[in-house]
C-alpha cells in the first residue's frame with residue numbers, strides 16, 4: 001500500500017435543506033413561523049482509505065452512509081471540509097485530474113435495475129462511458145466489451161439483451177461491468193448485495209473479492225449487514241446520525257467493540273463469542289436527523305449515558321492501536337458535564 005491514502009476525508013459535512021412544500025410556503029406568506037429545515041446528513045466526518053483497502057461503512061438506515069458514499073464518489077459536493085483524492089483536494093483538481101477522479105471512482109448501487117436504462121442494450125450500457133471518454137476505440141470495443149462481460153461472469157453472447165432479460169444477480173453483474181468498463185481504482189458499493197438472495201449474495205461478494213485481488217481495487221463497502229461487512233472489510237467505520245462513532249480493524253472491532261452503539265449493533269448478530277457477553281441490542285428508533293439529540297447523539301438509546309453525554313459531543317479518540325471511538329466512557333466516566 002502507498003503512503004498517501006487514495007481517499008482522505010477531512011471533517012466532511014453534508015447538509016440538505018428540506019424545501020417547504022406548497023402548504024408550507026403559503027403558511028410562511030401568511031406570517032406563520034415556518035422555516036426550511038436542514039438535515040445534517042454527514043457531520044464532521046474524518047477518515048482515510050488506503051490503496052487496496054476494503055473499508056466497511058455501517059449504521060442504521062438514515063445515518064448518512066449513502067450520502068457519504070456519494071460525497072466520496074463526487075456525486076454530492078461537500079457543505080464543509082475536504083475530500084482528498086490521492087492527496088489533492090477534489091475541489092481544486094485540474095480539469096485532467098478531475099476527469100481521472102470521476103472515472104477512477106465508480107459507484108455500484110443496491111438496485112441495479114433502477115440505475116440501468118431499460119431501453120438500452122447491454123453493449124450500450126457497458127460501452128457508453130468508455131467510448132464517450134475515448135478509453136475504447138470503436139474497433140476494439142467488441143473485444144473490450146466481451147472481456148469485461150467475461151470478467152464479471154456474463155456470457156458475451158448476451159450483449160444485445162436488455163436489462164429486464166436478466167435475473168437480479170446478473171443485473172448486479174451488469175452494473176459491476178459498467179463500473180469496471182472505465183478502469184476504476186476505487187469502487188463505492190452502496191448496499192450492493194442487499195437486494196439479492198443469500199446464495200446469489202455470496203456469489204457477488206466473491207466476485208467483489210476476486211476483482212479486488214485481480215484488479216487491485218479499493219472499496220468503500222456500505223452495508224447495514226454486519227455479517228457481510230465482517231466477511232469483506234479490512235476495517236470498519238461505524239456511523240450514527242451523521243457522525244463516525246467508531247473505527248477499527250474488522251477482526252478486532254468484532255471481537256471487542258468499544259462504542260456502546262457498536263456493541264448494540266453486534267449484539268444483534270448471532271455469534272457464539274458475542275453471545276457470552278452482556279451487550280444489549282439497540283433499543284428504540286433512531287431519532288430524526290432533522291432534530292438530533294444534543295451531546296452524544298446516541299445518548300437517549302445508550303445504557304451507559306450520563307449527564308456529560310447529554311451535554312458534550314464526544315470526540316473520536318484513539319483507544320487502542322488502530323482503534324478510534326467517540327465515547328465519554330473512554331475518558332473514565334460519563335457522570336459530569338464539562
Ligand SMILES: Nc1ncnc2c1ncn2[C@@H]1O[C@H](COP(=O)(O)OP(=O)(O)OP(=O)(O)O)[C@@H](O)[C@H]1O
Nearest residue numbers: 016017039041060061062063064065066067068289
Ligand atoms: N437529496 C437529499 N435531500 C434531502 N435530504 C436527503 C437527501 N439525501 C439524503 N437525505 C437525508 O439525509 C439523511 C441521511 O440519508 P442517507 O440516505 O445518507 O442515509 P443511509 O444511512 O444511507 O440510509 P439508508 O440505509 O436508508 O439508505 C436522511 O435523513 C435523508 O432523508
